[in-house]
Amino acid sequence: MKTDETQLKRASDAALTSLLNLTILPVIGFIALLLIYRKTRPGDIDRYHALLGIQINIIAAAVLFLVSTLMILLGGFDSPWTWVYVITYFTLVHTVFIVFALWALVRAWSGDKLKQA
Amino acid sequence: MKYESQSIAKLYFIAAIGLFVGQILFGVILGLQYVMGDFLFPEIPFNVARMVHTNLLIVWLLFGFMGAAYYLVPEESERELYSPKLAILMFWIFLVAGALTILGYLLVPYATLAEITMNDLLPTMGREFLEQPTITKIGIVIVALAFIFNIGMTILTGRKTVISLVLLTGLVGLAVFFLFSFYNPENLVLDKYFWWFVVHLWVEGVWELIMASLLAFVLIKVTGVDREVIEKWLYIIIAMALISGLIGTGHHFFWIGTPDYWQWLGSIFSALEPIPFFMMTLFAFNVVNKRRREHPNKAATLWALGTAVMAFLGAGVWGFLHTLAPVNFYTHGTQITAAHGHMAFYGAYVMVVLTMISYSMPIMRGQQAANAKAQIVEMWSFWLMTVSMVFITLFLTGAGILQVYLQRYSDTPISFMETQSKVEMFYWMREIAGLVFLIGLIVYIVSFFVKGEEVKMAEAE
Known part of the structure; x- marks a missing residue:
């Protein structure tokens, strides 16, 4: 099925809100992403990118906050080593998610899935 | 050629x-x-x-x-x-x-x-x-x-062309800002202003113009994407680089005896400094995604993409990590700066030069691209150098965080030299990563001498 302009626009918006949630608009970006998801239909490219965005952000939240919290709980708030691990880990992994979301945005702009079938 | x-x-x-x-x-x-x-x-x-x-x-x-x-x-x-x-x-x-x-x-x-x-x-x-x-x-x-x-x-x-004019602007800026190195005031604080007018306005100002134009040139060549598309990106990137980078110089003026307003100016404008690097990544991804040809020089494309990503990581993210004044109060001049410096220089400038070499050297040697075997060796060198640089940065970041905590944040701070002995393990790991980088560089040089069958560009659609 050929992707129409509205779907393409919505796919781009979904990818953009996913990126915004990961960068300068956490939570607000995710709510906007959920709103976009509600407008999509199964099988369409906009649904694909909205879903991908939701997945990226949920995994990012889990990987970043849960693991960081675990590190703090296990390592202790007052231990310098805890902060060595938490800050380094958070910065690197967060950036990896941002770069991934950037690639998803570029794919959404061209109406493509991450991997072409 | x-x-x-x-x-x-x-x-x-x-x-x-x-x-x-x-x-x-x-x-x-x-x-x-x-x-x-x-x-x-x-x-x-x-x-x-x-x-x-x-x-x-x-x-x-x-x-x-x-x-x-x-x-x-x-x-x-x-x-x-x-x-x-x-x-x-x-x-x-x-x-x-x-x-x-x-x-x-x-x-x-x-x-x-x-x-x-x-x-x-x-x-x-x-x-x-x-x-x-x-x-x-x-x-x-x-x-x-x-x-x-x-x-x-x-x-x-x-x-x-936009590319050549942006490049020329960057090069003229490079020469002009170097002139500040001839002024050496006795007042140490004043001296720092002029010193940074060379160092900062080079690496976080006009060099970004040079980098963006070189990257744009290679991307046009390897992807076949319309010049107009790439030029629009280039305008926005250089505008953002200059808007954020010029006043962003202020982040070097924290806590060295300069007026307090620099803390606001430096923090706000340097918070914007990751934007041009972010856009460069978006630009490179977008152009490669929309490519209209399969250029036989895969290694050059890899270097180009790597430049965008690593510059964002090293200059953008690792710069932002310690650029806000309240954070810099603790991190000023620690190993965190060294971590940022290493990855930023490698990601932004070393890699863009290697991108240019990777694209142009085979052409200057009479080929469209290096042979497949040579490219594989070159791509190995890319990964060896890039991954080891990521580790160098991570180890220096670890050393820096520990240094900040032990020497500056703790209720019972210890001396600089005592702190250095506590972070020694990170320095050893950094040294190992440095040796891997050296191996990567040797592999890179070897790639120029690997013989194989010539590869040609597929016919355009």
């Missing part, structure tokens, strides 16, 4: 790679001196090794930029270089002056070097990265002026 005079770039690139090897060798020596303080002492003291490491970096990047400009400008301007002979003459002058300066650092005490080069007539020596004797600095200005004249005349008398 469309124009004969483009081949001058080869000279510059070979010199750049040679000096790059020197830089990394001294980096490995330095890394070892962090954990074995008397290693190679008194032959190569730490301060001398550091000076050679950083100066070689600057000099080889300048060779790389010049080589890149000599390759790019004739093709963009659709004419031969204005004066190939001047370019060759300047190459030898720059190389000899650079080599003599490095030998000067290594063979005589720095104070003696200052004396024999008559630094007292116009004192400019003794500042980090700008340690060159005054006479060398004058030489750099002459070479830069001749270079800009040559490039400028080629551009102005030929086809003018």
